[in-house]
Amino acid sequence: MPVRPPAKESPAEMLVQLSLGYNGYTDPTLCKPQMWAPGSANCFSGAFGYVQRSRFSNVILNPANQPLNLPVTSMKNFALPGLSSYLLVDMSGTTAQGQLFSWDTQNYSFNKRVSPYLTTVASSYNGPWSREVLQNIVYEMNGIIKQSGRGANALTIESFGLDSPDASPQITINAGSSQTITNIQRISNVVTVTLGAALTVPGGNGIGFINVIITVGDTSFTGTFTVLTGSGTATLTWSQLGQNTSLLTPTGTVDVNITKSTGRSYAYAWENANKVHVGAPSPATQYIKYAGQNGVLALVEAGTVTTNGSTIVTGTNTAFTSAWIGRRIWVAGNPSSSANIIISVQSATQLTTFGGIVTQVGAQFQIYDPSATNIRLYATGDGQATYFRVQRNAFDPTQTTLVAAGLQFFDNANSEPPSFPFTSETAQFNNVPPPIGKYLNQYGNRLIVFGVSGAPQAFFYSNQETTSIGLPQESFAPLNQVTLPIQNAQINGMAELPGSLIIWSDKEDMFRLTGLLSDNQVSTTTSQAQGATISQLPYSLGCANPFAVAITPLGVIWMTSNAEIWLFTDRYAPRNIGRPWQDILSTISSSQMSLVRAKYYHTQNRNWMVFAVPANGFSYNNTLLVLDLDLLASNGSPSYFTFDMATNSPSWFVLQPGPIVAGNQIPRCDSLETVYEQGGLVRLFTGSIDLIQDTDFQAGFGTEIQVKGANIKTHAWGNDSAFIIKRPSWVRFTTNQDPSQLAFQGWTFSVDGIDDDFYTFVSPLTLALTPGANDTATLGGNPSLLSGSPFRTSPELFRIGGVNFVMGRRLRFGVQFPSSTGQNFQLRSIQLGFGAAPPR
Amino acid sequence: MMLDYNPAQVMMGGGSGGPYIPTGNTAPWISPPVQAQQQFLGQSNILGPETVRATEGGPFDQSYRQNLATYAGGLLQRPGGNLTFNPTDAKDIPQGQSLLERALGGGAYSYQPPQPASDNSGGTGITDWQDWLSSFRDQGNAFRMPNLLE
Secondary structure, eight states, X not given: OOOXXXXXXXXXXXEEXXXXXXXXXXXXXXXXXXXXXXXXXXXXXXXXXXXXXXXXXXXXXXXXXXXXXXXXXXXXXXXXXXXXXXXXXXXXXXXXXXXXXXXXXXXXXXXXXXXXXXXXXXXXXXXXXXXXXXXXXXXXXXXXXXXXXXSGGGOEEEOSSOOXXXXXXXXXXXXXXXXXXXXXXXXXXXXXXXXXXXXXXXXOTTTOEEEEEEEESOGGGOEEEEEEEOTTEEEEEEEOOSOOOOOBOOEEEEXXXXXXXXXXXXXXXXXXXXXXXXXXXXXXXXXXXXXXXXXXXXXXOSSEEEEXXXXXXXXXXXXXXXXXXXXXXXXXXXXXXXGGBEEEEEETTEEEESSOOOOEEEEOEEEEOTTOOEEEEEEOOTTOOOOEEEEEEEOOTTSSSHHHHTXXXXXXXXXXXXXXXXXXXXXXXXXXXXXOOSEEEEETTEEXXXXXXXXXXXXXXXXXXXXXXXXXXXXXXXXOEEEOOOTTOOXXXXXXXXXXXXXXXXXXXXXXXXXXXXXXXXXSOHHHHOEEEEEEOTTOOOOSOTTSEEEETTXXXXXXXXXXXXXXXXXXXXXXXXGGGHHHHTTSOGGGGGGOEEEEEXXXXXXXXXXXXXXXXXXXXXXXXXXXXHHHHHHSOTTTOOOOSSSOXXXXXXXXXXXXXXXXXXXXXXEEEEEXXXXXXXXXXXXXXXXXXXXXXXXXXXXXXXXXXXXXXXXXXXXXXXXXOBOOSEEEEXXXXXXXXXHHHTOEEEEEEEXXXXXXXXXXXXXXXXXXXXXXXXXXXXXXXXXXXXXXXXXXXXXXXXTXXXXXXXXXXXXXXXXXXXSOOEEEEEEEESSXXXXX | OXXXXXXXXXXXXXXXXXXXXXXXXXXXXGOOOOOOOOOOTTSOSEEOOOEEEEOSOSSSOHHHHHHHHHHHHTXXXXXXXXXXXXXXXXXXXXXXXXXXXXXXXXXXXXXXXXXXXXXXXXXXXXXXXXXXXXXXXXXXXXXOOHHHHO
């Protein structure tokens, strides 16, 4: 049987793996056609090889549950084991009060986060907020206030550390009393004593201490105990572990007397039992030299206050301080509530509260943090320096008396450490809350605060060793700080790499901290206490802002203070990997560098480093710049990451998400966050005005929107043979769609001819190709193979050598993707040929 | 050129950005006892609250400044019941004794209630007069004007 001779193949070319991404940096006469020319947007590629149009969805319309006409200034993924994953959101403007919200990613339900530390400063809650999560607590700072959030949706907002009380306790010294023991017996670990006369125990049953002294007889009864029953009578009981005894008649006394040769000093501290944190102690009292006496301790501030139902509180012999703003005042005789929040302090004797306070005249008062639940009382041994915890009260500011509120202690205990009531717990002098900064970071399980007013060259780090009781991450020993020698610069970025911390300034400084930070105390020499070393790196690279940094599997990638993107692996010198889009970066106004945001995003076949930038001099972020890390890893070697740029460069893609307004897409992406949903999806969210969008929509909650202006334009094909004029006769754009649907879907294509003589890169000869209009979608043969070619002439094949004319030394190809939703639109290759018919 | 240094070497130093933390003889637990000072015998049985305050202004938020002041001055004496200083200025840190130093020197706070007036008359008030008469009669010296009788 005769065999049909093979058809003569025409010269042809296939452009595949069009994945080298945007390049507006390299001379266009040098670029490869796999690179994308400026103007390409809303498409991305990857190691998979094809080009895909982006898909966007509106996930949260009105993140405040109502229109605020404010941008989402920052977002934070906050996940709790066994509960859910939450998206913390804040919105603020230059003139509006910032507000905090949370969205549960399980069902995208709304919650408003309301702080109990109300202030009247309009900008107090303005973003951006810097947030870090440790031990299921999110810590937040914005340069104006600091706070922590815990529980579902981080709705329980509490202080970030507990301030130490700023006044020593008031002590009332009273005469003691003593009664002789008539008989005493211990049964089942309860001692019952009969005294010669009634003994009143200050503090009463369950609180007051008694001292048992046996001079002749069974001395196992000796000690200090809390009276259980019988205060005010001649029969007392208390608990004491020991063997049962018969009814004994030793010689001895039971008293409520303290006698000290040098004296005993007291201090107290606030405690938040809900997250088990204890603050630093108050100023200590003078040493009290008891002489057969006992003491009543009232935890009050100096002086008294008078209230009259208004918001003005007037003090007498008081020492009001503006450090109290945001905390609450408890006035004896009144229950305290949120009305008692101190919003301003006018003088040492006058302050203003949020709400009116019921009239009291000459009342004792206390200043407290609403997150305080308990009070710990410390005391020293006789003439000793160490403050041990001796008592602990529940604190209830809704009560009206000192005793009921827990602000009063009774000390009748004559014992010395370590005997009861002394415990082994010492006062936590180093549990000092951090200063308010703009930025938080973590290193070695410590929180780091920087951007502190008045100390821009210093960073402060939280405790580990010196906090034995309480949360170390909320405690910043005052000497836990490092000031860097950066002249007039300020610390402007940090990144924790395995075993080291990279620190940048806003100018040209870059440091590397290695080793473990350690708590610094007064009593230890700093040279012994310090385990960390800081090296100044010789790279003269700063950082745009602390949010323009992200850790990736390849190393830390950040934007420098002069708008470049660099990669640092901590093993090799940094590499500039942002050159392909330096033309965009260079349009960022230097005054807007603080707006840049960076995030690492990894899901399925996406392995992206993403920057949100205010391109073209805008005052808000309007462009996402995506770096494909898979391609970076395959194109370069982590050891050097060098690129010739013309043939091999990092693959960057430009996305422009934003709301669609009046049919137009308004690029806007103020904030950026990678969200790990409770359901398992990983999503890349951007925030703009009253809107949170998924900028890589694949599935999940949200309404997909059209994507306007998605297109790529390749760099020139023919750069390597620009001495020859090319005149293709056909070009074919292969997609993942049914070719017959291209016209319906709205694909359009184009070819630019550049002859370097008349048609230039700036003004090329452009041929627009519209499926169904410029192609030849007629049958080229019979599919039944009875005759002719078995292939159709596809709607994605354009014959351009005849009716349509394009030629040039270099050719660029353009693809405008459809804007419709619901599908992944992919461009796989571009074929062009020079014969009359395409190859089969 | 790489510059290596210990963070301690750049910590605060003479700069103005960090808090001054008292060391040396202001730390009570490492200080020697001193001589006894003023006693409080006979004062009120109430030792009122004594405050430590940070001056306003300077670096840091006021709340942190106050915490620094409490940290640095909480164990120091507070003459007059209040100690106010700038916790971020080394020159302003109080140089007084610590509370423990004062106590070890015999200056702890104590209260001795006033003794009730002696009255042996059984309520008649005559005993005092009788004592006076007895002294005058038996001894006379109690009222003797030395220069007149000699």
